[in-house]
Amino acid sequence: MESPRGTFAINELPIFQGLESAKILNLIQGGVAVSYKHRQALFRAGDEAAHFFLLLSGACKLYRHDLTGKETIVHFASPGDPIAGLVMMKPGSLYPVSAGSIGRSMALRLPRETWVREWASNALLQQRISQSIFDRMNRMQDEKALQRHPLAVRVAALLVTLLDRYSSESDTILPIPITRQEIADSVGSTVESVIRLMSDWSQAGILNSESRQIEVLRLDELVAISRGQDGASS
Amino acid sequence: MESPRGTFAINELPIFQGLESAKILNLIQGGVAVSYKHRQALFRAGDEAAHFFLLLSGACKLYRHDLTGKETIVHFASPGDPIAGLVMMKPGSLYPVSAGSIGRSMALRLPRETWVREWASNALLQQRISQSIFDRMNRMQDEKALQRHPLAVRVAALLVTLLDRYSSESDTILPIPITRQEIADSVGSTVESVIRLMSDWSQAGILNSESRQIEVLRLDELVAISRGQDGASS
DNA sequence: CGTAGCCTTGAAGGTGATCAATGTTTGTGG
DNA sequence: CCACAAACATTGATCACCTTCAAGGCTACG
Numbered sequence: 180m181e182s183p184r185g186t187f188a189i190n191e192l193p194i195f196q197g198l199e200s201a202k203i204l205n206l207i208q209g210g211v212a213v214s215y216k217h218r219q220a221l222f223r224a225g226d227e228a229a230h231f232f233l234l235l236s237g238a239c240k241l242y243r244h245d246l247t248g249k250e251t252i253v254h255f256a257s258p259g260d261p262i263a264g265l266v267m268m269k270p271g272s273l274y275p276v277s278a279g280s281i282g283r284s285m286a287l288r289l290p291r292e293t294w295v296r297e298w299a300s301n302a303l304l305q306q307r308i309s310q311s312i313f314d315r316m317n318r319m320q321d322e323k324a325l326q327r328h329p330l331a332v333r334v335a336a337l338l339v340t341l342l343d344r345y346s347s348e349s350d351t352i353l354p355i356p357i358t359r360q361e362i363a364d365s366v367g368s369t370v371e372s373v374i375r376l377m378s379d380w381s382q383a384g385i386l387n388s389e390s391r392q393i394e395v396l397r398l399d400e401l402v403a404i405s406r407g408q409d410g411a412s413s
Numbered sequence: 414m415e416s417p418r419g420t421f422a423i424n425e426l427p428i429f430q431g432l433e434s435a436k437i438l439n440l441i442q443g444g445v446a447v448s449y450k451h452r453q454a455l456f457r458a459g460d461e462a463a464h465f466f467l468l469l470s471g472a473c474k475l476y477r478h479d480l481t482g483k484e485t486i487v488h489f490a491s492p493g494d495p496i497a498g499l500v501m502m503k504p505g506s507l508y509p510v511s512a513g514s515i516g517r518s519m520a521l522r523l524p525r526e527t528w529v530r531e532w533a534s535n536a537l538l539q540q541r542i543s544q545s546i547f548d549r550m551n552r553m554q555d556e557k558a559l560q561r562h563p564l565a566v567r568v569a570a571l572l573v574t575l576l577d578r579y580s581s582e583s584d585t586i587l588p589i590p591i592t593r594q595e596i597a598d599s600v601g602s603t604v605e606s607v608i609r610l611m612s613d614w615s616q617a618g619i620l621n622s623e624s625r626q627i628e629v630l631r632l633d634e635l636v637a638i639s640r641g642q643d644g645a646s647s
Numbered sequence: 648c649g650t651a652g653c654c655t656t657g658a659a660g661g662t663g664a665t666c667a668a669t670g671t672t673t674g675t676g677g
Numbered sequence: 678c679c680a681c682a683a684a685c686a687t688t689g690a691t692c693a694c695c696t697t698c699a700a701g702g703c704t705a706c707g
Contacts, residue, residue, distance in 0.1 A: 299540065305539045309543070309546075313499040317509050326485070327483065368696085370655095371696080592684085592685065609687090
């Protein structure tokens with residue numbers, strides 16, 4: 180199994196693994212590799228779903244706004260992830276969520292026609308898309324099961340997951356400029372609460388978050404907290 | 414578009430719509446229509462995923478247990494829904510959730526071999542499965558966006574959704590024996606809180622929940638509450 | 648050097664969790 | 678058909694966790 184971290188060249192994408200270059204060329208017809216700046220949108224909820232994406236590098240959040248205008252992050256995409264694949268199935272659909280880059284990122288943007296012509300009838304690709312969706316759904320279900328646990332558990336679990344998904348092997352620094360607001364929007368809480376929590380953790384030597392990036396100093400502690408085993412062992 | 418409510422004969426299943434009977438016979442090879450009693454399990458999380466299911470009638474909850482043993486309901490399946498389709502993709506996978514019947518229900522249980530042989534390579538079916546997954550994922554995302562709203566909003570939204578999905582056209586009675594515990598397990602709360610809420614609503618004439626079934630008397634109110642517009646208009 | 652985005656801290660208050668006890672209905676076996 | 682158990686519903690008291698509101702500080706960057 181290939182590591183999902185880091186940066187991918189187009190023909191190195193896990194989703195294309197084992198395919199011949201000629202076949203891949205067909206699959207990316209009409210595709211453009213687009214570079215996105217921090218906070219730039221890939222697409223917005225409600226827009227007609229004209230493209231789907233393969234994230235090549237960086238990070239991307241999928242989010243929507245609730246009735247009161249507050250943002251809820253429903254998913255963090257990491258390099259190699261297909262984005263907006265499912266919504267290609269039906270013609271004329273609208274994107275159900277918005278997508279925005281976190282930090283700089285690159286994505287391969289493909290037109291829906293390519294999906295219809297090349298992807299929809301390709302069993303192997305459908306299978307790999309399904310696998311990706313399966314993983315994503317499992318992650319959402321994990322999160323839902325954490326809903327009733329205290330905030331500390333949810334934030335710790337998120338950080339552990341993000342570190343696992345975005346950092347290379349043994350690195351302990353989250354390479355994406357994620358804000359406390361975004362953490363709050365993801366776990367369903369408020370900035371202030373997340374800040375208080377992470378300040379405590381900084382003081383306890385679990386995190387180091389100077390210089391606007393998050394470094395995990397004691398992953399074991401964080402994992403323990405995410406399991407509800409409480410970090411009362413300072 | 415066919416209504417997803419009610420009861421389906423096998424060859425009336427929306428997922429088979431437009432297919433010839435002979436083709437359908439191939440697709441359900443090795444299948445058995447199984448009748449489930451209230452609270453009976455279709456499968457358990459952690460079991461090897463040897464079957465997938467098409468719910469013919471009744472209702473079914475997908476749930477898992479968290480660290481502390483508490484149940485979290487991640488999805489309610491309604492007639493016509495494919496269950497455990499995604500997990501068929503990879504050989505040797507384990508079910509990520511448990512599934513149990515709510516009230517009496519019927520399901521068509523199909524072996525994984527049939528999936529592999531007949532379903533995996535069928536673009537139309539893959540497309541319809543994907544559509545179903547897409548809907549389910551959207552619903553989960555909707556719920557996640559409600560996470561920070563008061564309990565009343567989440568319960569009202571759940572009831573409105575369930576009524577829409579399980580009741581026939583203009584009926585206002587939820588035809589499945591869903592308990593307050595299950596409502597709590599779905600919205601991420603506790604029985605007591607749900608009971609207090611629903612008692613208030615009963616007194617306000619919004620619900621009637623004598624005789625162990627839930628009747629919605631004022632759907633408009635419920636919808637208003639689910640939108641956070643507060644039902645202070647008694 | 649001023650603005651924008653992000654982080655921080657404090658005080659006050661509410662929503663909902665928890666614990667404990669009890670009532671009610673349903674189902675099952677004798 | 679009754680009796681008992683199991684599942685489900687209810688009510689009250691208490692209190693912790695987290696939200697909300699308000700104010701202010703820090704850092705980057707044009």
